[in-house]
Amino acid sequence: MTQHPRPAREDFCSLPAPAASRSYPSRVSQQHLPSMQKVGAPGGQGQAHSRRGALGPSGVVLLTYVLAALELTCLFLQFSIMPYLSRRLGLDSVAxxxxxxxFGVLQLLGGPVFGRFADQHGARAAFTLSFLASSTLYLLLAAACIPALPGVALLFASRLPGALMHTLPAAQMVIADLSTPEERPAALGRLGLCFGVGLIFGPLLGGTLSSSCGIQCPLIAALVATLLGALLSVTCIPASTKEASAHAQTTPPGKPKASVFDLKAITRLLLQPGVLPMFLVKVICGFPIGLFMVMFSIISMDFFQLEAAQAGYLMSFFGILQMxxxxxxxxxxxxxFSERALLRASVLVFSVVGLAMALMTNVFHFCLLMPGLVFSLCALNVVTDSILTKAVSASDTGAMLGLCASVxxxxxxxxxxxxxxxYRSFGVPIFGHVQFAVNLAVLLVLWRQPVSRKVDKAQ
Known part of the structure; x- marks a missing residue:
């Protein structure tokens, strides 16, 4: 990533100042820097602050990866202990x-709204809100472990903050803002390392801490970690990572500022040229394997005949492959290779893997298929996210990534x-047949109507 000189008045860890003085233009020409350096608090207060803790664009991107890994580790930690906590509170499988x-519905509804919030209020506010929502969730879960409190009610109440837990889309927005279109697929792809870290260490920490210190201990650890994430967000993440032109587009002169709950503004993104077809490709191609992964815990017990520890090893293998x-x-x-070529390759490999899944009979066959499956899933997500963020203006990248996060x-x-x-009607092979048929149909459509590699942002 190209490094730009820091404006003389940037200080992201100091007391609040006007947002313009703490925002990063991602691709600003050198001749614009002097005028930006003059933006700051009246009276030259910005020059009185030292540069301690101020991060350049590369530092912000690195911190973004760290925050994403921290949030995903806590999230998978929670997923690993939720069945045991539910059983302890007396809930059956239906409840x-x-x-x-x-939780899924709240995240589905909250994704686009959170994206709009990130676009309007900046990266710092988005990260802080997400980490505070996560802290609230872990606090309620920890309270549910106290016998004197209504555990079941607190368990269901802990699902409510999930609508605002979207650290990964916030991280994607920062990376999209601070990377050039050519760098974006690789930069977004590196978030897979964060996902792999969370998938490997989250369940490991959850199981280890709950076994040695009780089920409440990992929840308290997650609470402390997310509060630390909120503190880092407030002190070291810039108020905004968008270009100055993007801020002007967000609130046009003479027009009232749109609400984060403006459904028309969210729908407008899908109606922009090239956005809806690519979004449908993302949803349709990923849905069959999503069904398989939702049922994976049952499939691993009934079809693969795996014990809990063996299923955990298999998920760790999945996480390492994704990393x-x-x-x-x-x-x-x-x-x-072009984004069009990678998209076609991911859909083609999805089809081949689906056909092989329909024929597999044991867990060894599935392990042989996992590299192709993970490649298809990763390539599809990275390429579609990159294309969709290029298809909208810089002021709407957060909302677009929020829609992507709802998939x-x-x-x-x-x-x-x-x-x-x-699964009950047709067994495991049906997931492979559906994946093969759906992705083959999408591949034929893509071959006849290819997606352009380069989609310029509206400026």
Whole structure:
């Protein structure tokens, strides 16, 4: 990433100042820097502050990766202990499914709204809000472990902050803002390292701490970690990472500022040229494998005949593959092949893997298929996110990524019912057949109507 000189008045860890003095223009020409350096608090107060803790664009991106890894580790820690906490509180499998569905629905509805909030209020506010929502969730879960309190009510109440827990889309927005279009696929791909870290260490910490110190201990640890994330966000993340032109587009002169709940503004993004077809590709291609992953815990017990520890090892293998492929492989491929070629390759491999899944009979076969499956999933997500953020203006990248973040909660909401019905009626091979058929149809459409590699942002 190209490094730009820091404006003389930037100090992201100092007392609040006007937002313009703490925002990063991601691709600003050198001749614009002197005028930006003059923006600051009246009376030259910015010059009185030292530069201690001030981060350049590369430092902000690195901190963004750290914050994303921290949040994902806590999230997977929570997922690993939720079944045990629910059983301790006396919930059956149906009630456990209800609270999981509530969490999915809230994240589905909150994703686009959070994206709009990030666009309007900046990266610092978005990260802080997400970490504070996460802290509230872990606080309620920790309180649910106290016998004197109404545990079941607190458990369901803890699902409510999930609507605002979107650290990963906030991280994607910062990276999209601070990277050039050519660098963006590789930069977004490196978030796979953060996801892999969370997937590996989250369940490990959750199981270790709950076994040695009780089920409340990992929740308290997650609470402390997310509060630390909120503190880092407030002190070291810039108020905004968007260009000055993007701020002007967000609130046009003479027009009232749109609400974060403005559904028309969110819908408008999908109606921009090239956005809706690519968004549908993202949803349709990822939905069949999403159904399989939703049912994976049951499939691993009934079809693969795995014990809990063996299933954990398999998920760790999945996490390591995702770290390697999304963090290292996708970035290298994006520098040699166009986004259109990578998108076609991901859909093609999805089809082949789906056909093989329909024929697999044991867990060894599935392990052989996992590299292709992970490659397809990572390439699809990275390439579609990159194309969609290029298709909208710089002021709307957060809202667009918020819509993209709603795809996974949509699968978690519809998946248990639809996946359970398919599994009960047709068995495991049906997931492979559906994946093969759906992705083959999408591949034929992409081949006839290819997506342009370069989509310029509206300025």
């Amino acid at each position: 456990f499914g209800y609270q999981q569905t509530v 390697v492929i999304q963090g290292l492989v996708i970035g290298r491929l994006s520098s040699h 996974q909660p949509l699968t978690r909401t519809l998946g248990p019912t639809l996946g359970g019905l398919l």
